[in-house]
Amino acid sequence: MSNPIIMNMNFSNAFKECITHNKIIGRKSELKYIITAQIPAIIGEEVIPKLTSLNDTVKELLLATCKRIHYHNQMLKINLNTGEAEQYMPTAEDLFALDWQIIDDELLEEIKWRFSNHSLV
Numbered sequence: 562m563s564n565p566i567i568m569n570m571n572f573s574n575a576f577k578e579c580i581t582h583n584k585i586i587g588r589k590s591e592l593k594y595i596i597t598a599q600i601p602a603i604i605g606e607e608v609i610p611k612l613t614s615l616n617d618t619v620k621e622l623l624l625a626t627c628k629r630i631h632y633h634n635q636m637l638k639i640n641l642n643t644g645e646a647e648q649y650m651p652t653a654e655d656l657f658a659l660d661w662q663i664i665d666d667e668l669l670e671e672i673k674w675r676f677s678n679h680s681l682v
Contacts, residue, residue: 568589568662568663569589569659569660569661569662570659570661570662570663571658571659571661572651572655572656572657572658572661574661575661575662575663576651578663579596579597579598579636580598583598583600584663584664585597585663585664585669586661586662586663586664587661587662587664588655588658588660588661588662589660589661589662590658590660592641592672592675593640593641593642594638594639594640594641595638595639595641595664596636596637596638596639596649597636597637597639598635598636598637599632599635599636599637601631601632601633601634602631602632603629603630603631603632604629604630604631604632605628605629606623606624606628606629609623609624609628609629609630610624635648636648636649636650637649641672641676642676
């Protein structure tokens with residue numbers, strides 16, 4: 562059984578765990594979504610031309626100016642059913658919800674089991 566300390570948290574406590582301890586968090590009511598902090602990274606000029614997530618004009622502009630992309634302070638919401646990732650901005654409902662939880666090893670295994678049995682909705 563999952564540790565009750567890491568379940569049924571408010572957003573503030575869950576978010577603190579996410580950004581200070583690199584934990585994955587999610588809401589008990591929406592297990593198909595996870596929230597994670599993107600690990601800060603500097604993408605140098607040798608990698609920019611290979612990026613598939615930017616169009617050629619943007620890549621040309623980056624190479625002609627700053628010669629890098631510095632990713633930092635980004636939160637991602639990932640849909641485990643579709644693989645779609647988007648910038649995460651909490652809603653008012655998220656901020657007041659008390660069903661936030663840290664995705665610990667036990668919960669991770671449960672989510673993977675549910676997903677493999679197509680019962681994660």
